[in-house]
Amino acid sequence: MLVGPDKVREVLDAKLNSVEIVDVHTHLFPAEFTGMLLWGIDEILTYHYLIAEYFRYSELDYAEFFRLPKAKQAELIWQTLFVERSPVSEAQRGVLTILQRLGLDVGARSLEEYREYFRGRTLNEQIDTVFQLARVKEIVMTNDPFDPQEREYWKGETEVDPRFKSSLRIDPLLVNFPQAVQTLQGEGYGVSADFSGSSAAEVRRFLSDWVTKIDALYMAASLPPTFTVFDDSIQTRVLKECVLPVCREHNIPFAMMIGVKKLVNKELGLAGDSVGKAEIRVVEQLCTEYPENKFLVTMLSRENQHELAIAARKYRNLMVFGCWWFLNNPSLVEEITAMRLETLGLSFIPQHSDARVLEHLIYKWEHSKKIIGDVLAEKYGDILATGWQLTEDQVQKDVEELFQNNFYRFLRR
Numbered sequence: 001m002l003v004g005p006d007k008v009r010e011v012l013d014a015k016l017n018s019v020e021i022v023d024v025h026t027h028l029f030p031a032e033f034t035g036m037l038l039w040g041i042d043e044i045l046t047y048h049y050l051i052a053e054y055f056r057y058s059e060l061d062y063a064e065f066f067r068l069p070k071a072k073q074a075e076l077i078w079q080t081l082f083v084e085r086s087p088v089s090e091a092q093r094g095v096l097t098i099l100q101r102l103g104l105d106v107g108a109r110s111l112e113e114y115r116e117y118f119r120g121r122t123l124n125e126q127i128d129t130v131f132q133l134a135r136v137k138e139i140v141m142t143n144d145p146f147d148p149q150e151r152e153y154w155k156g157e158t159e160v161d162p163r164f165k166s167s168l169r170i171d172p173l174l175v176n177f178p179q180a181v182q183t184l185q186g187e188g189y190g191v192s193a194d195f196s197g198s199s200a201a202e203v204r205r206f207l208s209d210w211v212t213k214i215d216a217l218y219m220a221a222s223l224p225p226t227f228t229v230f231d232d233s234i235q236t237r238v239l240k241e242c243v244l245p246v247c248r249e250h251n252i253p254f255a256m257m258i259g260v261k262k263l264v265n266k267e268l269g270l271a272g273d274s275v276g277k278a279e280i281r282v283v284e285q286l287c288t289e290y291p292e293n294k295f296l297v298t299m300l301s302r303e304n305q306h307e308l309a310i311a312a313r314k315y316r317n318l319m320v321f322g323c324w325w326f327l328n329n330p331s332l333v334e335e336i337t338a339m340r341l342e343t344l345g346l347s348f349i350p351q352h353s354d355a356r357v358l359e360h361l362i363y364k365w366e367h368s369k370k371i372i373g374d375v376l377a378e379k380y381g382d383i384l385a386t387g388w389q390l391t392e393d394q395v396q397k398d399v400e401e402l403f404q405n406n407f408y409r410f411l412r413r
């Protein structure tokens with residue numbers, strides 16, 4: 001059925017509301033990983049984004065705050081950010097969207113009422129409810145073989161909920177090799193701190209064992225603004241001699257998340273990371289030098305976004321994804337998505353949630369789909385104005401491309 005200019009938004013919204021989302025990067029875990037999946041109002045309120053915003057108003061000693069029970073931390077954040085002033089930030093507004101979509105009385109502003117709701121829920125019920133409300137088909141976890149708690153789960157024969165796919169997160173191998181060596185030696189891999197002897201082969205064996213064990217869809221690392229491959233550092237050797245060959249062997253992408261300045265304020269913990277502009281020439285060099293590898297790339301600095309989109313025009317083995325972390329705000333999602341549609345057409349993955357708490361899926365996707373829909377509707381309007389004809393089926397195909405198939409196709413490539 002043809003879609004006229006006056007019906008574009010209505011048809012597009014219907015397709016956006018019905019598309020089953022593949023969320024390519026989260027910090028969620030299935031219920032089987034007992035205790036690792038964060039959920040419920042106190043976890044929602046103590047999200048590190050909100051902790052950073054709370055300390056804009058609080059003179060409380062950082063360590064004293066973190067020593068408080070989670071419920072007390074949540075009460076301080078609720079009082080400061082939601083009772084004493086209007087919750088207009090994106091992370092604050094996200095809490096309200098979650099409460100609203102769960103059918104709770106946002107106007108009541110009653111933390112106790114919200115806690116009562118969660119007390120009445122089981123985790124498995126909540127996972128089903130949240131995935132349904134967010135229209136999420138499956139999520140990709142961030143699986144860290146350097147985390148002792150997570151390592152134990154994978155050593156057991158845990159059946160993992162099929163909605164939770166895996167990715168192998170390898171930051172220490174690239175940004176803290178001495179720490180990585182300790183773990184690998186402890187796991188029986190003959191790796192030395194100076195990366196000599198059979199270290200490269202042993203790191204490859206470690207990576208391949210874990211990709212197979214967890215059935216990783218991709219390998220990933222968060223990298224600093226100073227990330228480079230124009231040297232002969234151990235980091236560069238590990239990347240070129242181990243990570244990229246194992247990715248090729250398993251035909252999986254390497255996801256580079258570039259631009260994090262870790263712990264600029266150590267006392268804030270997870271909330272203490274910041275952002276810096278990275279060098280796009282590193283991405284270009286890797287895509288040129290390793291045409292058989294596939295690179296998923298997201299960059300944290302707003303200033304890197306245009307050059308990343310242009311780089312993707314040069315390399316079909318480069319897939320841009322998400323408006324990551326400090327970019328996941330409506331004004332920036334709009335700017336970046338418009339730039340990407342204008343530069344790449346539909347050949348990118350517009351968003352990931354980065355959800356750390358189960359209920360984040362609700363607000364992160366509701367907010368992003370609205371903005372992406374606004375921008376895509378405008379682009380449809382532009383082509384319809386030339387006399388181009390658009391069918392409902394084509395809108396459905398385009399939306400599925402953005403929220404599912406660009407990722408799946410890139411994995412199969």
Ligand code: FIX
Nearest residue numbers: 142222257270324325354356
């Ligand atoms: O490295 C990452 O996966 C980042 O997304 C996280 O470290 C960060 O804390 C986050 O959750 C951002 O949204």
Ligand code: ZN
Nearest residue numbers: 025026027354
């Ligand atoms: Zn993340």
